[in-house]
Amino acid sequence: MYSREELKSKAAGAATKKAALGQDVDLAQFETADVPHEYLQEEELRSLPDAEQKRLIMSGLDLTGKERGGTYFQKDTAVVHCSSKMEGVEVIPIKKALEEYDWIRDYYWKLISVDMDKYTASAETDLHNGYVIRCLPGQKSVYPIQACLYLDKEGLQQTVHNIIIAEEDSELHIITGCATSPHVKKGAHVGISEFFVKKNAKLSFTMIHNWAEDMVVRPRSAAQVEEGGLFLNNYICMKPVRTLQMYPTTYLVGDNAVARYYSIIVGSPGSEFDIGGRIFLKKPGTRAEIVARTISNGGRIIARGHLIGEVPDIKAHLECKGLLLKGGLIHAVPELEGHCDGVEMSHEAAVGKIAQEEISYLMSRGLTEDEATSTIVRGFLNVDIPGLPPQLRAEIDRAVEMSDKDVM
Amino acid sequence: MLLIEDLQVELAGNKILKHIDLEIKPGETHILFGPNGSGKTSLVMTIMGYPQYRVTGGRILFKGVDITGLPINERAALGIGMSYQRPPTIHGLKTRQMIDICSKKEIDVEEYAEMVNFRDFLDRDVNAGFSGGEIKRSELLQLLAQDPDLMLFDEPESGVDLENITLVGETIAMLLEKDIFHSDEKTIARQKRDRTKMGLIITHTGYIMDYVAADKGQVLFNGILSCSTNPREILNCISEMGYEECVRCTLEKN
Structure with missing residues (x-):
């Protein structure tokens, strides 16, 4: 059942609900009102101010579009550009999708509960926009699709909801950059992402973040991978951020489904990261891997990983390595749960110096x-x-x- | 030329090298014998400049420069290189990149790797999961790329299978300019005179001497250089009488 009203009322009930992990943030300190920006054609993206272009390029955006199959670019609350160059790949702003397409109801808030915490609640109540990227059955994307969520207005809470669907036998690669304007000091980013990897599909999602020093970042994401599917989730954050907490969860629901998470984090002084991930292995032959490399030169990093093997004949490995270069804290929390005979699970965690x-x-x-x-x-x-x-x-x-x- | 004078070294507070004197002239290769724990590795590590080997007396001169207090990289820049027995793994650094570091990007990596049959390993992390023989070939490839004038080999034949021992031996001979070849321009005598590369090779078995014509042998016993003579003679002596005979020689020497 899908009812926007029901979701809204659930969200209202969770408006002040603290998250299970990470430091609590008062969202009232941020603005959520719409910030209008003009829609740009692809060639106009290249006439953006140099400093802005530089930030975008650092986050993996190819402004020439040559090496990309499509682009979604949201600045603050407004969609500045949205297009697909590839047949069989749809890139649609989520607000438009919610208004025009019935099928979106099978995906919207299906993997994440809207009342999980105040951030998910806010994502429904204060939804600005976000992208829906869908790769049709059997389509293989040659070039990655790029998505950028850019924060230009000081003190704004940017709230997005993204849905990514790789239909049966398709192959889709996405690079997503989140960045702030050079002048922005303070802001918040709340992003919901729901990933659906269908039978024998392959989806890679690479996220490169360039935040400002006083940014609060609370992504909430979950993925479902069906039989023979592969979900590859990469996260890179090398720049300072005030506080970032995320705990993406993947459900391997079909035989032989595979999920791999890789994250590379550098924690500078004043930054606080609570990152990790959880993968449920629910069917025989499923495989999961979580690999984290963290460096602290004065920041605080909690690196979590949780693998849950529910059936026999699954394989899962967790690798968490941390380097302390100039003080700070790295707290590795590897967890393995085997629920029956015949699971094969291991972890390797190390924190140290060079x-x-x-x-x-x-x-x-x-x-x-x-x-x-x-x-x-x-x-x-x-x-x-x-x-x-x-x-x-x-x-x-x-x-x-x-x-x-x-x-x- | 390498000249070591009255060298005394401590490791973690223990005296491990006692009043060492050693001279390796340009073109010379010396073999360093000695039982386990006698200080052989300590000697080469001290020459290379590892800071945990603390020099408490004496000095080391290389090419006329007092290098006793120089950091490792400055010794490397002067032309000292080492083939390690158990080098560390460097995760995320490909062997190909390591060769570029050694040669300062001045050689064709593939071509050099071919010489030690190591092309298949160029895209693997340095020393990650390498077998004994693979480590030696990797070390030799690094030395080939680096082209130092003084080469220190810590047990280059240990862990190498029979198939590869010839490759390792011949490569070391080539590095040390000990490979003799027919040439119309240069007589053998001229080739010998023109040698400049210096070598110090630690060996337990002496197999390496089947490939590299060494000029001199040294026996290190309990931190003391107790013998300096023809390497074949030393090997024969050790094989027949063991290192106990070295004790007697050491006692007599002091």
């Missing part, structure tokens, strides 16, 4: 101590992500490369 032996080894090959250290840090952040298209690999490498100076 080994002197590795620095010396590289120095004996000619590098200075500083060069050796940054080479090791770059290696630490260089995670192999199988199944990721080369353009997206390049974006991740670039994000890591560009933050090199901030890390050291």
Whole structure:
């Protein structure tokens, strides 16, 4: 059953409900009123101010559009651009989808409860917009679709709801950048994302975040993967943020479904991250992997991972590695739950410093101590992500490369 | 030339090298023998400049420069290189990138890797899951790329299977310019005179001497260089009488 009124009333009931994890944020300090921005054609995106373009490019946006199959660009509360260049891939603002398409009702708030906490509630009550990206059955997207949620207005709470659907036998790659204007200091981002990976479909979702120092970020996402499907979820955040908490959950509901999460986090002083993920393995032959690389140079990072094996013949692995470079805190919380015989689950967690032996080894090959250290840090952040298209690999490498100076 | 004078070294407060004197002339390769724990690795690590090996007396000169207090990378820049016995794994750094670091991007990585049959490993993380023999080939490839003038080899034949021992031996001979080849321009005598590369090779078995014509052997026993003579003679002596004989020699020497 779908009723907007029912959702609204549930949301109203949870308006002050604290989240299970992360520091509590008073959302009343942020504005939610609409901020109008003019709609731009694709070529006009390239006439945006240089500083703004730079922020967008850093978040993985290709403003030439050449290497991308479609674009969704939302500035504050307004959709500035939305288009698809690929047959079989639909990119639609969610407000439009809710007004015009019945099928959206099968997906909207189906994986996440609207009354989970005050952030989900706010996403219904104060919904600005968001994107629906749908790849039709059997379609393979050659180029990734890019989505950007940009914050330009000081003190705004941007609230979005995204739905991503990879229909049967399709292949869809999405890169999404969230960023703030260079002048923005304070703001909030509340984003709901629901992912549906159908039978034998493949979906990769790569998120690169560039926030401002005083940003509050509360994404809420969940995915459902059917038989033979693959969901690849990558998260990269190398820039300071006041507080970020997320705990994406994936349900592997079909035989042989696979989910993999990779995250790369750098925590600067004053930043607080509570990140993690949970994957339910509900059918035989399902596989799950959670890999996190965190570096703290003064920030606080809690890195969670929770794998739940409910049936026999599943395999799951969790790898959480942290490097403390200049103080701060890294708290690794790996959890494994095997509910029956025949599950195969493991985890590997380590928090530490760079080994002197590795620095010396590289120095004996000619590098200075500083060069050796940054080479090791770059290696630490260089995670192999199988199944990721080369353009997206390049974006991740670039994000890591560009933050090199901030890390050291 | 490497010149070590009255070198004394401590590791974690223990005296591990006692009044070492050693000279390796340009073109010379020395073999370093000694039982486990005698200080062989400590000696090469001290020459390379590992800071945990604290020099408490004496000095090390290389090419006329006093390098006793220099950091590792400056010694590397002067032309000292090392083939490690158990090098650390560097996660996320590909062997190909490591070769670029060694050569400062001045060589064709594929071509060099071919020389030690290592092309299949170039895109693997440095030393990650490498077998004993793979580690040695990786180390030799790094030295080939680095092209140092003084090469320190810590047990280059340990863990290497029979198939690869020839490859390892011949590569070291080439690195140290000990491979003799027919040339119309240069007589063998001229080739020998023109050698400049210096080597110090730690070995337990002496197999490496089947491939590399060493000039001198040294025995390190309990932190003391107790013997310095023809390496074959030392090997024969150790094989027949064991290192106990070295104790007697050491006692007599002091």
